[in-house]
Amino acid sequence: MSFEKTxxxxxxxxxxxxxxxxxxxxxxxxxxxxAPARPGPGARVFEARGAVVAPGLVDVHVHLRExxxxxxxTIDSGTRAAAAGGxxxxxxxxxxxxxxxxxxxxxxxxRHGEAAGHCHVLPIAAVTVxxxxxxxxxxxxxxxxxxxxxxxxxxxxxxxxxxxxxxEYARPTGRPIICHEEDPTLKGDGVMNEGFTATxxxxxxxxAAAESVMCRRDSDLAELTGGRVHFAHLSASASFDALRDAKxxxxxxxxxxxxxxxxxxxxxxxxxDTHAKMNPPLRSDHDREACIAAxxxxxxxxxxxxxxxxxxxxxxxxxxxxPFGIVGLETALGLTLTHLVGxxxxxxxxxxxxxxxxxxxxxxxxxxxxxxxxxxxxVLFDPQAEWTVDPERFQSKGRNTPFAGWRLxxxxxATLLGGRFTHVADAARFERPAVPAGAAx
Amino acid sequence: MTxxxxxxxxxxxxxxxxSTSGTSAGVATAPGELGIPRxxxxxxVSHAADPRHFxxxxxxxxxxxxxxxxDAAREREWLKHGEPNRRDLAGVTxxxxxxxxxxxxxxxxxxxxxxxxxxxxxxxxGASSLNKGETLLDTVRLFEAMGAALVVxxxxxxxxxxxxARQLESIGVLNAGDGMHEHPTQGLLxxxxxxxxxxxxxxxxxxxxxxxxxxxxxxxxxxxxxxxLGCRVTVCGPGTLVPADVEELGxxxxxxxxxxxxxxxxxxxxxxxxxxxxxxxxxxxxxYARLWGLTPERVDLLAPEGVVLHPGPVNRxxxxxxxxxxxxxxxxxxxxxxxxxxxxxxxxxxxxxxxxPHGFTAALAAAAASTSTSASTSGAAGGREGxx
Numbered sequence: 001m002s003f004e005k006t007x008x009x010x011x012x013x014x015x016x017x018x019x020x021x022x023x024x025x026x027x028x029x030x031x032x033x034x035a036p037a038r039p040g041p042g043a044r045v046f047e048a049r050g051a052v053v054a055p056g057l058v059d060v061h062v063h064l065r066e067x068x069x070x071x072x073x074t075i076d077s078g079t080r081a082a083a084a085g086g087x088x089x090x091x092x093x094x095x096x097x098x099x100x101x102x103x104x105x106x107x108x109x110x111r112h113g114e115a116a117g118h119c120h121v122l123p124i125a126a127v128t129v130x131x132x133x134x135x136x137x138x139x140x141x142x143x144x145x146x147x148x149x150x151x152x153x154x155x156x157x158x159x160x161x162x163x164x165x166x167x168e169y170a171r172p173t174g175r176p177i178i179c180h181e182e183d184p185t186l187k188g189d190g191v192m193n194e195g196f197t198a199t200x201x202x203x204x205x206x207x208a209a210a211e212s213v214m215c216r217r218d219s220d221l222a223e224l225t226g227g228r229v230h231f232a233h234l235s236a237s238a239s240f241d242a243l244r245d246a247k248x249x250x251x252x253x254x255x256x257x258x259x260x261x262x263x264x265x266x267x268x269x270x271x272x273d274t275h276a277k278m279n280p281p282l283r284s285d286h287d288r289e290a291c292i293a294a295x296x297x298x299x300x301x302x303x304x305x306x307x308x309x310x311x312x313x314x315x316x317x318x319x320x321x322x323p324f325g326i327v328g329l330e331t332a333l334g335l336t337l338t339h340l341v342g343x344x345x346x347x348x349x350x351x352x353x354x355x356x357x358x359x360x361x362x363x364x365x366x367x368x369x370x371x372x373x374x375x376x377x378x379v380l381f382d383p384q385a386e387w388t389v390d391p392e393r394f395q396s397k398g399r400n401t402p403f404a405g406w407r408l409x410x411x412x413x414a415t416l417l418g419g420r421f422t423h424v425a426d427a428a429r430f431e432r433p434a435v436p437a438g439a440a441x
Numbered sequence: 442m443t444x445x446x447x448x449x450x451x452x453x454x455x456x457x458x459x460s461t462s463g464t465s466a467g468v469a470t471a472p473g474e475l476g477i478p479r480x481x482x483x484x485x486v487s488h489a490a491d492p493r494h495f496x497x498x499x500x501x502x503x504x505x506x507x508x509x510x511x512d513a514a515r516e517r518e519w520l521k522h523g524e525p526n527r528r529d530l531a532g533v534t535x536x537x538x539x540x541x542x543x544x545x546x547x548x549x550x551x552x553x554x555x556x557x558x559x560x561x562x563x564x565x566x567g568a569s570s571l572n573k574g575e576t577l578l579d580t581v582r583l584f585e586a587m588g589a590a591l592v593v594x595x596x597x598x599x600x601x602x603x604x605x606a607r608q609l610e611s612i613g614v615l616n617a618g619d620g621m622h623e624h625p626t627q628g629l630l631x632x633x634x635x636x637x638x639x640x641x642x643x644x645x646x647x648x649x650x651x652x653x654x655x656x657x658x659x660x661x662x663x664x665x666x667x668x669x670l671g672c673r674v675t676v677c678g679p680g681t682l683v684p685a686d687v688e689e690l691g692x693x694x695x696x697x698x699x700x701x702x703x704x705x706x707x708x709x710x711x712x713x714x715x716x717x718x719x720x721x722x723x724x725x726x727x728x729y730a731r732l733w734g735l736t737p738e739r740v741d742l743l744a745p746e747g748v749v750l751h752p753g754p755v756n757r758x759x760x761x762x763x764x765x766x767x768x769x770x771x772x773x774x775x776x777x778x779x780x781x782x783x784x785x786x787x788x789x790x791x792x793x794x795x796x797x798p799h800g801f802t803a804a805l806a807a808a809a810a811s812t813s814t815s816a817s818t819s820g821a822a823g824g825r826e827g828x829x
Binding site for chain 2: 202317
């Protein structure tokens with residue numbers, strides 16, 4: 001990997017995300033370097049007291065919508081949103097139009113991600129041709145082209161036999177199969193979680209078991225094949241149990257969950273609010289508590305947003321007709337710091353690990369740290385700063401969030417990719433009188 | 442992998458961009474202190490309380506329900522005498538938008554509107570040719586632009602009338618049945634029928650509702666209305682047709698038809714759709730009839746004055762036997778007769794609220810305007826977070 005030559009930048013008095021130590025972070029030529037005792041002329045110095053520095057966040061579950069659905073999101077707008085949310089690497093789902101199921105499309109996504117330049121874009125390729133569940137996609141060639149994982153996300157691999165073959169065939173690539181766990185026969189025409197709110201509103205329910213029975217099936221298939229299974233966006237108590245059991249059995253099974261599953265319940269649907277419609281659906285309070293427990297006890301391997309932008313027109317439909325999905329990139333850190341760390345469920349270090357080192361381990365991505373020698377894919381955030389979620393200010397084209405108007409604590413100050421700023425929050429507000437270049441204090 | 446990266450935000454050399462306001466990395470926040478939406482403005486607008494619309498019985502207060510029932514009873518007296526049409530709704534155009542077939546409900550609304558002197562326009566369309574909400578919205582906006590004051594909506598999607606009410610500026614929306622959600626005029630006519638049968642007293646009474654609770658908007662409206670008025674409700678039916686957590690609506694659930702009927706002051710049998718067999722929710726009609734059909738012996742388990750209701754049309758021999766449908770306890774024809782009276786009362790309530798945009802309605806409009814400016818996304822009026 002090569003980086004552009006960049007001047008020495010010093011971030012004074014930052015807090016180390018893991019150790020809590022105060023130190024001066026130095027970045028030069030795209031990498032973290034030891035802070036020089038006396039910076040030479042030309043160095044840029046940033047007063048960053050109160051800022052926590054951590055490796056750039058990683059989101060392993062994003063819908064960038066390109067190719068084909070650029071009214072919802074583009075690779076450019078989606079990766080801008082990622083940078084604004086503190087992310088430096090995102091993995092994007094292949095359920096686009098056309099589906100990313102050939103090496104050429106994998107390369108196309110990668111190339112456009114690189115050209116946009118706001119974060120690393122790691123394509124996920126389809127498991128089956130057209131995500132139709134009928135014929136295996138060329139998994140080996142897709143991996144060689146750069147696919148970091150395989151998934152028919154958006155729809156489950158319904159046939160157990162097909163999932164078995166995919167796990168067997170993908171095994172030598174070392175890439176996981178990301179499973180959107182949902183039994184289509186149990187889901188039926190369901191549009192929200194089965195339970196009181198669905199009953200009250202007269203909406204068809206999706207039982208939690210629609211997810212958990214497939215987790216059980218794919219755990220057993222992981223055992224049968226020795227393949228790598230990764231459960232996407234887990235939402236249900238029984239699914240967390242399934243993941244816990246799979247680990248107890250020593251299977252190569254991992255799983256992720258998303259902020260909305262630990263923050264909200266199906267009551268958020270309220271009066272047919274389509275901004276609370278996503279798949280899997282928001283569940284009961286029991287499930288929400290089980291989600292937090294699974295995070296706290298280490299069952300959950302990493303976090304993801306399932307960022308799923310839609311146009312305002314699409315979401316402004318009657319509940320049954322509106323599409324599933326909410327955006328998540330620009331609220332992920334705030335929801336994590338406010339509702340997991342702030343609520344005392346996990347430490348700051350553990351929460352950040354689940355957005356950084358943990359997904360890197362799960363997906364075999366090169367490690368990034370804030371120590372000298374690492375590439376400077378970094379996020380600086382103020383864990384105390386309070387802000388109000390305003391979808392109109394999102395970088396994403398999607399405004400479909402249930403968190404509009406929410407007060408959150410913890411906001412991204414800046415994101416660096418290879419030592420360059422990809423995002424700076426509220427520059428005017430944080431602007432200090434310019435210090436002459438090199439004038440270290 | 443990626444190597445060339447472009448800085449999105451140029452920063453002036455040497456500028457200190459970070460505030461010094463923060464303290465340390467340790468965050469200690471009391472749970473619940475943050476994350477709740479800001480509530481600077483008035484509380485979210487409740488459409489249940491907006492008299493321009495009639496969207497459901499859920500959320501209507503006891504006084505509102507009793508006033509509507511009293512109005513409906515007066516309308517019924519007037520209708521009985523066959524006098525010429527009135528002029529209460531003269532100059533009011535009522536659009537009947539039926540995106541799902543229903544001859545009875547549509548006719549009942551149409552008669553009610555015309556008896557009160559309104560102009561009626563029927564816009565009927567099968568779900569196949571017009572099933573997308575935005576097309577309906579566009580169409581209703583046309584009617585709104587032409588000066589229609591009220592739109593009566595029957596729609597296969599639960600929540601569609603409430604959604605329409607949120608999108609429209611000046612037109613009142615009446616729910617004539619939305620998906621599996623509510624059928625509030627049916628609910629009101631059921632209440633009126635029971636009020637007569639029960640000498641005006643709902644407290645201490647109990648109604649059993651039998652059959653396909655899951656898919657029934659009639660059941661949801663009845664449960665909402667009756668529980669508000671202090672009547673107990675017991676629902677029962679095959680396990681595949683009783684929805685999850687239904688008891689949280691305020692009713693009781695029984696697995697046994699006999700238990701549900703024993704001593705009840707009335708029973709409402711719900712219509713069974715043949716489709717339930719095709720989708721595997723029931724094995725056979727004959728089995729349903731045997732287990733859940735109302736026979737003369739079964740209805741004799743009711744209290745002596747107990748009555749039998751059915752939203753119609755009755756599948757005789759399935760939901761109930763001939764002898765029950767036509768028997769002395771049956772109030773099925775009374776229900777139909779009450780339908781027009783109830784719809785007169787509801788149409789008048791909404792039309793009055795539209796024509797007098799003062800007081801409550803004006804305050805509501807102001808509240809809606811201020812919430813829509815403080816909440817940044819459209820359709821925010823429903824209350825965003827968990828609280829409903």
